Amino acid sequence: MTAPKNIQGVLPVLLAGLTAIGPFTVNTYLPSFTEIAAHLDATTVEMQQTITAYLAAFSFMTLWHGAISDALGRKKVILGGLVVYTLASFGCAMATRIEYLWLFRALQGLSAGAGIVVGRAVVRDMFDGAQAQRLFAQIGIMFALAPALAPLVGGLLHVALGWRSVFIFLGLMSALLCVCTLRILPETLPPERRQPLNLRSLAQAYREVLSHPAYLAWCLAFALVFAGFFIYVLSAPVFLMRHLGLGETEFLWLFAPAMVGMMGGSWMCTRVAGHWSQGITLCWAFAVMAVGDVFNIAVCLALPPSVPLNVIHITIHTFGITLLTPTLTLLALDCLPDRRGMASSGQTFIQTACNALCASLLAPMLWGSLQTLAYGAAALTVGAGACVLLARRLQRVQALAPEIAP
Numbered sequence: 313m314t315a316p317k318n319i320q321g322v323l324p325v326l327l328a329g330l331t332a333i334g335p336f337t338v339n340t341y342l343p344s345f346t347e348i349a350a351h352l353d354a355t356t357v358e359m360q361q362t363i364t365a366y367l368a369a370f371s372f373m374t375l376w377h378g379a380i381s382d383a384l385g386r387k388k389v390i391l392g393g394l395v396v397y398t399l400a401s402f403g404c405a406m407a408t409r410i411e412y413l414w415l416f417r418a419l420q421g422l423s424a425g426a427g428i429v430v431g432r433a434v435v436r437d438m439f440d441g442a443q444a445q446r447l448f449a450q451i452g453i454m455f456a457l458a459p460a461l462a463p464l465v466g467g468l469l470h471v472a473l474g475w476r477s478v479f480i481f482l483g484l485m486s487a488l489l490c491v492c493t494l495r496i497l498p499e500t501l502p503p504e505r506r507q508p509l510n511l512r513s514l515a516q517a518y519r520e521v522l523s524h525p526a527y528l529a530w531c532l533a534f535a536l537v538f539a540g541f542f543i544y545v546l547s548a549p550v551f552l553m554r555h556l557g558l559g560e561t562e563f564l565w566l567f568a569p570a571m572v573g574m575m576g577g578s579w580m581c582t583r584v585a586g587h588w589s590q591g592i593t594l595c596w597a598f599a600v601m602a603v604g605d606v607f608n609i610a611v612c613l614a615l616p617p618s619v620p621l622n623v624i625h626i627t628i629h630t631f632g633i634t635l636l637t638p639t640l641t642l643l644a645l646d647c648l649p650d651r652r653g654m655a656s657s658g659q660t661f662i663q664t665a666c667n668a669l670c671a672s673l674l675a676p677m678l679w680g681s682l683q684t685l686a687y688g689a690a691a692l693t694v695g696a697g698a699c700v701l702l703a704r705r706l707q708r709v710q711a712l713a714p715e716i717a718p
Contacts, residue, residue: 326496327435328451329489330390330427332458333397337366337424339462340482344475351475354410365414369421371664377429378657379517383509386430386437386653387499393426394490401483405476420482425660427489432656436645437500448638449581457571507651517651521658526710527647529703531659534640535666536696537633540601540689541570543670544626547679555682556617569623573630581635590639597636598697604628605690612682622682629689643703 341348349359381389400419407413435447469477507513521527544551548566552558558565584593608625615621641659648655678688 322496324447324451326489326492327427327431327447329485330431330493331451333424333486333489334370334428335458336462336465336482336485337420338363339458340466340469341475341478342463343467344470344478347470347475348413352407352410352413358410362410362413362417365418366421366424367664367668369418370425371421371661371668373422374425374429374660374664375657377426378433378651378653378655379507379514380509380653381430381433381501382507382517382651382653385499385501385503385506386434387493387497390426390430390434390493390497391490393423393430394486394493396423397426398483398486398490401479401486405479405483429656429660430653432641432645432659433652434497434500436642436652443585444642445638446582446585448641449578449585449634457575501653505650517654521648521651521654524647526703526706527644527655527658528662529699529706530640530644530647531662532666533696533699533703534637534644534659535663536692536699537601537636537640538663539666539670539674540605540692540696541626541629541633542667543675543678543685543688543692546670546675547685550679551682551685556619556622558619565619565623566626569620569627570630573627574634576627577631577634577636580631581638585638590643593639594636594700597632597639598693598700599632600635601629601632601693604632605686605693608686609683609690612686617682625686625689629693640700 345359348354349356377389377393397420400416400423403416403419404413407416431451435444435451438444439447465481466478469481507517544566552562552566556565581593588596604625604627607628608622611621611625644659645652645655674688678684
């Protein structure tokens, strides 16, 4: 299926907006933590549970958004998710007790992933090859701005109108996306290509997805590539304040280099799509990340901690990440062409699980020094590269299997 020409210009903006709901939900209300705790008579630990409630629900539901969209169609699932998210955001704004905020944050988590997961399937339904790669890259350029813009927007709203305005903003943003989806986005999965939605068929489908070795290897490569940068995000207070001696207002030293790298990598991806093969793109992206990792290790070993030297590698590494991820996404989804929605769900779930593992175990193990963080990021890049090599080998073996079968 090809997108109608009258929507091709706005489609990347709409899909980027649907994808940006996730980082906006996590980051926009962070400047309001203290005031929310005071108004709801909550402790710091109880406020932290508002993030946990969201992430737990988000992780669980990522396994189901795609499967449901394979059965009911893409547009219905996205619209349903946006409606629930809008109501949940207004519920957060009206919360009078911390328990109510937990509940509505969980509802946000259950619905926020619909646009992220199903949006990937929409792209692959509508486009092939270089066109799909280019669209993923265009979405990536706009999505790169979300983590940096979200706390800025939240802080301005908090100062001007108070913490409840932050959740009202999220609700209005979701409502606007709902209207735009209704009017702009076509249904990309025709009825004849839909899968039955029952427990037996779902169990069989998940067994097919989770037993596909090449698909799992591509998804793990995708997760490990992001983890190499994510450990710095999770270690941000220690990395910036303890090791680099920066203050509470200088976190932009982490997020600005990342934003520059992501936007640059996404722009490069739009330029090379259709000119570079998938293999060449993978090689160049890993080469760029390797340069960043080697530079990072050398700086950590040879020079005293300082900025910008200790953050330059973040720009280089995120450039490689965003050059790489459209290709990894396509390769993973193409392993299961009849189950793209479920494949997108599985990819998001594996990445979320990897992020949770980094948050609970890996980041605390590595943030003791700049050197251990550098070694950890490099090891994750090597692990991602090994997964790519394994996935390509598994695909070659699968392609040869019919020829050698008796």
